[in-house]
Amino acid sequence: MSALLDISHLTVSFDLPTGAVEAVKDVSFQVPAGETVALVGESGSGKSVTSTAIMRLLPDLARIEGEIRFDGQVLNRLSPKAIRRLRGNDIGMIFQEPMTSLNPMHRIGRQIGEVLRRHKGMNGDQARTRVLELLTQVGIPEPERRIQSYPHELSGGQRQRVMIAMALACDPKLLIADEPTTALDVTVQAQILQLLKSLQQRYGMAILFITHDLTLVRHFADRVCVMQHGHLVESGLTREVFDAPQHAYTRMLLAAEPKGRKVPVNEDSPLVLDARDIRVRFTTKRRMFGPDDTFEAVRGISLKVKRGQTVGIVGESGSGKSTLGRALLRLLPSEGTIAFDQQALEGLDQKALRPLRSRLQVVFQDPFGSLSPRMTVGEIISEGLRVHHPELSRRERDARVVEALKDVSLDPAMRARYPHEFSGGQRQRIAIARAVVLKPEFLLLDEPTSALDRSVQVTVVELLRDLQQKYDMTYLFISHDLAVVRAMSDTVLVMKNGEVVESGTTEAIFDHPSMPYTQALIEASFLNRAA
Amino acid sequence: MLSYILKRLAFAIPTLLIVITISFFLMRVAPGGPFDGERQLPPEIEANLEAVYHLDEPLPMQYLRYMNNLVHGDFGPSFKYKDFSVTELIMQGFPVSLEIGGLAIALALLIGLPLGVIAALKRNSAADYFVMSLALGGIAVPNFVIAPIMALVFGVLLGWLPAGGWNGGAWPNLVLPVVALSIQQIAYIARMMRASMIETLGSHFIRTARAKGLNEMQVVMRHALRPAMLPVVSYLGPAIAGIVTGSVVIEQIFGIPGIGRYFVQGALNRDYTLVMGTVVFYGALIVLMNLLVDLLYSVLDPQIRYDD
Numbered sequence: 007m008s009a010l011l012d013i014s015h016l017t018v019s020f021d022l023p024t025g026a027v028e029a030v031k032d033v034s035f036q037v038p039a040g041e042t043v044a045l046v047g048e049s050g051s052g053k054s055v056t057s058t059a060i061m062r063l064l065p066d067l068a069r070i071e072g073e074i075r076f077d078g079q080v081l082n083r084l085s086p087k088a089i090r091r092l093r094g095n096d097i098g099m100i101f102q103e104p105m106t107s108l109n110p111m112h113r114i115g116r117q118i119g120e121v122l123r124r125h126k127g128m129n130g131d132q133a134r135t136r137v138l139e140l141l142t143q144v145g146i147p148e149p150e151r152r153i154q155s156y157p158h159e160l161s162g163g164q165r166q167r168v169m170i171a172m173a174l175a176c177d178p179k180l181l182i183a184d185e186p187t188t189a190l191d192v193t194v195q196a197q198i199l200q201l202l203k204s205l206q207q208r209y210g211m212a213i214l215f216i217t218h219d220l221t222l223v224r225h226f227a228d229r230v231c232v233m234q235h236g237h238l239v240e241s242g243l244t245r246e247v248f249d250a251p252q253h254a255y256t257r258m259l260l261a262a263e264p265k266g267r268k269v270p271v272n273e274d275s276p277l278v279l280d281a282r283d284i285r286v287r288f289t290t291k292r293r294m295f296g297p298d299d300t301f302e303a304v305r306g307i308s309l310k311v312k313r314g315q316t317v318g319i320v321g322e323s324g325s326g327k328s329t330l331g332r333a334l335l336r337l338l339p340s341e342g343t344i345a346f347d348q349q350a351l352e353g354l355d356q357k358a359l360r361p362l363r364s365r366l367q368v369v370f371q372d373p374f375g376s377l378s379p380r381m382t383v384g385e386i387i388s389e390g391l392r393v394h395h396p397e398l399s400r401r402e403r404d405a406r407v408v409e410a411l412k413d414v415s416l417d418p419a420m421r422a423r424y425p426h427e428f429s430g431g432q433r434q435r436i437a438i439a440r441a442v443v444l445k446p447e448f449l450l451l452d453e454p455t456s457a458l459d460r461s462v463q464v465t466v467v468e469l470l471r472d473l474q475q476k477y478d479m480t481y482l483f484i485s486h487d488l489a490v491v492r493a494m495s496d497t498v499l500v501m502k503n504g505e506v507v508e509s510g511t512t513e514a515i516f517d518h519p520s521m522p523y524t525q526a527l528i529e530a531s532f533l534n535r536a537a
Numbered sequence: 538m539l540s541y542i543l544k545r546l547a548f549a550i551p552t553l554l555i556v557i558t559i560s561f562f563l564m565r566v567a568p569g570g571p572f573d574g575e576r577q578l579p580p581e582i583e584a585n586l587e588a589v590y591h592l593d594e595p596l597p598m599q600y601l602r603y604m605n606n607l608v609h610g611d612f613g614p615s616f617k618y619k620d621f622s623v624t625e626l627i628m629q630g631f632p633v634s635l636e637i638g639g640l641a642i643a644l645a646l647l648i649g650l651p652l653g654v655i656a657a658l659k660r661n662s663a664a665d666y667f668v669m670s671l672a673l674g675g676i677a678v679p680n681f682v683i684a685p686i687m688a689l690v691f692g693v694l695l696g697w698l699p700a701g702g703w704n705g706g707a708w709p710n711l712v713l714p715v716v717a718l719s720i721q722q723i724a725y726i727a728r729m730m731r732a733s734m735i736e737t738l739g740s741h742f743i744r745t746a747r748a749k750g751l752n753e754m755q756v757v758m759r760h761a762l763r764p765a766m767l768p769v770v771s772y773l774g775p776a777i778a779g780i781v782t783g784s785v786v787i788e789q790i791f792g793i794p795g796i797g798r799y800f801v802q803g804a805l806n807r808d809y810t811l812v813m814g815t816v817v818f819y820g821a822l823i824v825l826m827n828l829l830v831d832l833l834y835s836v837l838d839p840q841i842r843y844d845d
Binding site for chain 2: 091094095098099101103106108109110124156
């Protein structure tokens with residue numbers, strides 16, 4: 007069998023001032039025509055570098071060794087002109103970032119048409135006809151109108167559809183899809199994968215599918231190649247690899263689904279948070295005369311949380327889940343009543359709230375952006391203590407920092423270092439330590455695991471559960487990731503458009519979802535099949 | 538769009554009011570007055586003069602009188618250039634400054650933009666280092682050094698161009714002042730364009746453009762140029778306002794009858810009305826240029842819209 011894409015002994019190194027760094031080491035695999043091959047690995051495994059090397063889109067300081075053979079030609083020896091003839095023509099590519107991968111200044115019709123004019127020599131009218139055809143195929147509604155749209159006028163899912171239309175415009179033999187659904191909501195992700203699948207059947211193209219998400223691979227790929235630290239550690243038919251993984255790393259990845267359930271709280275546990283009819287309005291446009299235009303992001307939600315409980319809030323982007331979380335902690339102004347430990351929060355101004363802040367803490371999604379880069383880890387963790395417990399001596403503060411770092415399983419000796427010296431998972435632990443050092447009773451966790459690799463997620467989920475037991479903390483856990491929510495929560499709130507669609511115990515929601523929206527969410531995240 | 542423009546112009550009024558008020562009182566706080574010269578005037582004459590120009594009135598009264606005149610479009614008479622009103626002085630000088638400044642900006646864009654793009658494309662190469670060293674030189678060497686040297690070399694030693702004088706705006710007289718004025722701007726624009734181009738070339742949609750099979754020329758011209766120009770455009774607003782209102786140094790060195798010199802001479806002479814006139818004019822021009830820049834932004838970037 008001669009494969010469409012045949013990569014043999016590929017090594018990619020970057021000539022950095024500090025010396026050469028090998029990102030891909032002696033990797034060989036094949037993509038047969040018409041099949042889907044998944045390249046799987048966690049961040050830093052070299053999977054994206056591999057796919058970018060095929061298109062020769064790596065920066066100049068990258069050095070490629072080995073052979074990338076595509077359809078009888080050796081891509082890494084082609085002249086720049088020859089490789090440009092293949093790009094967008096025989097090989098299409100879609101990327102992880104649908105929000106930024108389209109030129110914000112050009113209409114989408116022009117952006118898709120550009121490929122056709124470049125490779126097929128079409129004139130304006132011919133290109134327009136084909137673009138309309140493509141937009142229809144990728145499921146963009148009202149293509150006649152949308153062809154005139156700018157990217158910012160489309161949603162993330164629609165932009166990714168436009169990217170797909172662009173990649174497929176010239177009937178490529180190979181489509182490289184680099185994490186094409188990672189930035190999208192689960193239901194949209196399912197639609198995009200479905201679309202790719204049906205287009206593949208229609209055009210008979212091969213797909214090289216790069217992803218970190220094994221659940222997707224199982225449902226989408228014929229073959230799978232697993233990468234770790236630049237090496238290809240295992241490859242084979244998807245079914246075989248999933249049924250009988252040979253390499254320890256593959257087994258670890260496959261086991262990396264968050265497991266277990268939270269220990270339930272006592273029935274008679276006291277109420278910690280009692281929120282009624284919470285509404286949050288944002289002003290979208292101020293008017294000099296008449297009322298401002300507003301958008302209601304949270305529409306009358308009531309919520310009771312018992313001590314030691316975890317309430318999971320799930321929903322897609324824009325459902326209002328983060329807004330609700332912030333409103334409950336009075337980080338955003340809202341209507342309705344909020345009682346924390348029987349004390350009304352809604353009348354208090356920020357100054358009056360300050361003593362309560364040590365009892366109500368937050369951990370945010372982005373472990374890269376939410377830690378100040380100019381402060382040491384020790385300073386970041388101890389800052390809250392300085393504010394809320396000024397009576398502590400320096401030595402006592404330091405002892406608390408050491409304890410907090412031990413709590414999150416980090417070496418206390420690391421407190422003199424700066425955030426950039428840590429990995430994503432370690433940073434999220436630091437962010438958790440920063441919150442936990444104050445011994446809060448209530449912790450808002452806003453997508454705390456979303457930016458992390460699966461295997462790291464599992465450890466963070468376990469850590470959070472252990473800390474909750476140890477300090478009798480109450481969690482409000484916001485996530486779009488149902489697997490994580492299931493492993494963390496006692497009860498679940500499903501949100502859509504600022505309203506609660508469905509709520510109940512974790513078992514009830516996951517095992518017997520009653521609302522179609524909840525069913526769709528669970529269906530789309532492949533949970534029922536993977537579990 | 539129209540309502541946006543009207544709104545912006547309406548917001549300009551309080552801005553200008555504050556500028557005028559602060560400059561008015563600052564000017565009066567400064568020691569000395571318009572009639573303090575080397576020769577001490579007899580007190581009666583000085584009193585007469587002050588009465589003529591209402592300088593004997595209480596300061597708030599003078600302020601109100603000035604504002605009233607201003608609203609009626611009257612900048613008042615110049616204290617030093619007798620027989621001229623401030624309006625006449627500005628109207629005489631401004632076209633000259635505008636011509637020199639406008640040409641200098643055009644030249645700066647014509648040279649600075651391509652230099653910046655080339656430096657960005659050939660990043661960390663000899664061409665890049667060469668352009669950036671030149672730019673650094675252009676910024677570091679002040680124009681009161683460059684201008685006399687140019688006048689000396691091209692005007693006196695080589696005799697190719699007139700070393701000074703306006704001559705009714707004949708082109709040989711324009712060359713040296715325009716070039717001298719543009720050097721610093723070329724340097725700024727090239728540096729800014731390089732930085733912005735490098736940033737744009739690293740963005741995701743440029744990777745998409747390359748993945749489509751476009752060549753570097755097409756990638757740069759069709760996809761990178763326009764977004765990369767945005768920071769330069771926002772710099773141009775205040776820069777143009779600053780340059781077309783005249784450069785004191787260039788106008789002094791080349792003997793050009795623009796309005797730049799009025800700024801300094803007016804201030805030194807305590808020519809209250811002239812200083813105020815130029816300040817109001819400069820302020821209004823800045824506001825106007827910033828508005829134009831913002832409108833141009835919406836033309837360049839479809840994500841920015843000013844409709845209701």
